[in-house]
Amino acid sequence: MSLDVIAFAVTSAIMLLAAIGVIKFKEIVRAALMLFFVFTLVGVLFLFMEAEFLAIIQVLVYAGAVVILVLFAIMLTRREGAVGYLGERVGVLKPVTVLALISALFYFVFRIGWFAPKGELHGTTKFLGQELFTKYILQFELLAILLLAAMIASIYLVRREVQ
Template sequence: MTAEQILFLVTAAVMLVAAVSVVTTRNLIHAALWLIVTLFGAAVLFAMLRAGFMAVIQVVVYIGAIAILFIFAVMLTRRELRDRGPQLNPGWWLAAILALLMFSGLVLVLGGWQGLWAAAPAYPSEFDSVQALGQALVSPEAFVLPFEVASVLLLAALIGAVYIAFQRKGKEE
């Protein structure tokens, strides 16, 4: 095994343990922290694939914003921070079946894909992936429309946030 493979296996094992801990720990904050470990593991995997931009985005958006949002949400909704709620809700077997189906679907799809076993083509030297991404994102032949639509999507998210905030404020008054 090469060093890279060992590193990958270690990262994957840590991610799996953390992911299982997210759903089994009874302490909600601990669950959020384990989730952060899982997300960080994904960032490490991106970095190992030399997808530096994706790795950094994973940390900035998922750990820096979404995980913080989760922790805020936990602190807001639970009256007691060390609350130990029920571990499983009655519909857990539905989720388990869904996860199993998802997994087998992924195996089926990826099993027939040649790229899974082929070695990745080497990077040309002096290749700046961020530069290439930026040009692809804004040049009219490529993804400029999705780029602009993304901004409308974010606007919709913002308006949704305003709406939620208003409901809350209405209740308080």
């Protein structure tokens, strides 16, 4: 096995453990922290696929913004009482079934050999920048004007409400 496959397997295993932590933790703040780890590791998987732009967007939008939104929602809602928890009695059948399915998935993925040689990269940030500022320059400029108009309108509405 190459180093790429080993790194992918280790990252996937850690991500799987963090996803289980999202489900298993009783405290919702710890579950949100595990969710942050899952989203960050998905960004690492995007880096393994050499899609840097998607990795950056994944970490900024999901790992940053969504987890912060969840934490703010938790802190701003006051809930008194006991913490609810699903799955106190798991039993043996569910974990064995999940383990068998995951083992079969890993067996077939590594046996079939779906890892194709690398072709020309179209998802890199350099390619996206070149396409955005050459082929789609008119749409980019129109979007910039639209966003500027939205910012001016929102500032106008806020200032009018204050006065």
